[in-house]
Amino acid sequence: MYNPNHIFLIGYMGSGKTTLGRKLAARLQCDFIDLDHVLEAQVGMTITEYFAAHGEEAFRVLESSVLKNTPYAEKAVISTGGGLPCFFDNMEWMKQHGQTVYIKLNAKVLAGRLENNKDDRPILRHKHGEELIAFIDEKLAEREPWYNQASIIADGLSLNAERLEMLLNHK
Numbered sequence: 608m609y610n611p612n613h614i615f616l617i618g619y620m621g622s623g624k625t626t627l628g629r630k631l632a633a634r635l636q637c638d639f640i641d642l643d644h645v646l647e648a649q650v651g652m653t654i655t656e657y658f659a660a661h662g663e664e665a666f667r668v669l670e671s672s673v674l675k676n677t678p679y680a681e682k683a684v685i686s687t688g689g690g691l692p693c694f695f696d697n698m699e700w701m702k703q704h705g706q707t708v709y710i711k712l713n714a715k716v717l718a719g720r721l722e723n724n725k726d727d728r729p730i731l732r733h734k735h736g737e738e739l740i741a742f743i744d745e746k747l748a749e750r751e752p753w754y755n756q757a758s759i760i761a762d763g764l765s766l767n768a769e770r771l772e773m774l775l776n777h778k
């Protein structure tokens with residue numbers, strides 16, 4: 608069932624979903640849920656360990672099930688894994704159940720943020736510099752057809768929790 612108080616944050620790794628989500632939830636005085644963490648708690652291992660043990664396909668099945676079966680509080684900000692909207696009917700499901708916000712940043716900015724912070728991100732682990740930017744650029748081109756279906760597209764560069772709250776209120 609659609610609930611406008613369920614706010615799904617989507618976007619590439621490094622776009623700030625978790626950091627912004629936590630701050631937004633504090634402003635709105637509601638729950639914050641990071642679906643990557645819910646999944647890790649459920650399987651008792653990190654995403655990197657899960658990828659190594661079971662592969663990406665199994666991970667995608669599991670993250671979709673975590674999205675659809677997590678019991679959300681009446682009001683909640685939900686941060687989703689970067690690939691989640693692009694598999695199965697996950698994007699459609701989120702749109703049917705709440706507001707969706709795409710935090711948009713270009714590959715260069717994302718790569719700069721991720722360069723020293725990707726050990727727990729198995730997909731990016733061994734990529735650096737120009738190779739990392741080119742890889743993210745390619746992934747964004749693949750993923751934006753889903754990301755762009757979000758009800759709100761927010762420029763990640765100028766975004767903070769206050770502005771995000773304003774965008775949600777003016778929807």
Ligand code: S3P
Nearest residue numbers: 619620654687688689690728729
């Ligand atoms: C992934 C993003 C990660 C995590 C997994 C795969 C992706 O989440 O779900 O490593 O395919 O973009 P974050 O975007 O929260 O880092």
